[in-house]
Amino acid sequence: DAGVIQSPxxxxxxxxxxxxxxxxxxxxxxxxxWYRQTMMxxxxxxxxxxxxxxxxxSGMPEDRFSAKMPNASFxxxxxxxxxxxxxxxxxxxxxxxxxxxxxxxxxxxxx
Amino acid sequence: AQSVTQLGSHVSxxxxxxxxxxxxxxxxxxxxxxxxxxYPNQGLQLLLKYTSAATLVKxxxxxxxxxxxxxxxxxxxxPSAHMSDAAEYFCAVSPPLGGGADGLTFGKGxxxxxxx
Numbered sequence: 001d002a003g004v005i006q007s008p009x010x011x012x013x014x015x016x017x018x019x020x021x022x023x024x025x026x027x028x029x030x031x032x033x034w035y036r037q038t039m040m041x042x043x044x045x046x047x048x049x050x051x052x053x054x055x056x057x058s059g060m061p062e063d064r065f066s067a068k069m070p071n072a073s074f075x076x077x078x079x080x081x082x083x084x085x086x087x088x089x090x091x092x093x094x095x096x097x098x099x100x101x102x103x104x105x106x107x108x109x110x111x
Numbered sequence: 112a113q114s115v116t117q118l119g120s121h122v123s124x125x126x127x128x129x130x131x132x133x134x135x136x137x138x139x140x141x142x143x144x145x146x147x148x149x150y151p152n153q154g155l156q157l158l159l160k161y162t163s164a165a166t167l168v169k170x171x172x173x174x175x176x177x178x179x180x181x182x183x184x185x186x187x188x189x190p191s192a193h194m195s196d197a198a199e200y201f202c203a204v205s206p207p208l209g210g211g212a213d214g215l216t217f218g219k220g221x222x223x224x225x226x227x
Contacts, residue, residue, distance in 0.1 A: 010200075031212050043201065045214035056214065091154060095212055098143060098162050098205075102154035 004103035006092050012109045018080040021106045023092030024073055031095035034067055034077050036104070038088045045092075049075065082110045113204045115139045117218035125226045130174075130189040132221050134202030137183065144185040145215065146176055149199040156158070156164040158200075161185060163207060197225045 005024040005084070013019055025032050033048040040089045042107050047057040057067070069075040079086055094102040118133040136142060143162050147155040160171025166178040176187045187203060199222050203215040 007198075019143055035215075041217075042219045045216070048210065059214070064191040068133050095156075098160060098212075099157050100215060102156070104154045 004092055004094055004101055006090075006103035007105050008106060009104065010107045010109075012111065013016045013082055014111050015083055017110075018078065019082045019086075019108060019110075021065070021077040021090050021092075023075045023103060025075070025092070025094030026101055027073065029094035029096050029101070030072070032069060033093040033095070033100060034075070035091040035093065035102075036088045037091060043091075046077070078084050079094070079108075082108075083089070084110045088109050113206065113216050114141055115123040115147075115198075115202050115216055115218035117202050117221050118220065119221055121222045121224065123224040123226060124192050127191050130187070130192045130196065130223065132175075132187040132195055132200050132223065134187065134203075134218060135183050135184045136185065136202075136204050138204060138206075139182055140207060141178075143207050144178060146170065146177075146185075146187050147201045147203060147204070147217075148176070148202065149220075151198075155201065155203050168171070192223075192225050194225050194227065197223055198221075 005021045007046045031050045034046040037043045046059045052069045067077045089105045089107050091105045092104045114137045116135045145160045146158040149155050159168045161178045164216045169175045174189045197218050203216040
């Protein structure tokens with residue numbers, strides 16, 4: 001298995017632009033999680049899905065952030081418009097038997 | 112609400128020495144507990160987990176952790192450090208009612224430095 005796949009691995013954009021991060025969970029995993037990692041705040045849960053349905057989005061910082069999971073094999077996290085304070089590493093993880101498997105992350109830089 | 116405290120943002124040990132990384136949790140009920148390791152520019156990898164079975168949990172790479180309810184602790188240990196253990200280590204909790212399917216709450220992390 002290829003593990004959790006995230007794209008792009010690096011993204012540099014300018015303030016005000018729309019950013020879309022993508023995640024492909026491990027096949028057969030029914031839950032998917034989005035986390036953000038920054039030096040100041042550490043690792044934070046943004047949102048998670050179970051069977052493609054959003055369960056808890058209380059960690060999404062603002063309305064500028066949105067996430068979707070149209071099917072079991074794909075999820076997106078969108079930021080519109082992006083701001084410099086959104087610069088972080090964004091991780092996607094999928095769940096099997098109490099264990100979350102993390103992707104390699106997307107390093108986002110907003111100039 | 113749950114929380115995790117990792118004592119020591121940086122821990123330095125000599126190669127071959129005991130590794131001890133501290134984690135204390137706050138939860139109204141004993142949670143599920145996890146230790147993850149993160150190497151530079153990589154995602155997180157699970158080292159071990161406690162899910163209300165044996166209190167002494169053995170993980171990968173020679174690491175183990177002991178759940179102590181009376182101390183609300185889940186410290187990570189390894190008898191003999193190796194240079195390849197240098198990384199960032201995160202302790203995390205999850206509510207038990209969800210069977211671990213809820214999101215994780217992470218500690219701030221401990222950077223482990225191995226001195227040759």
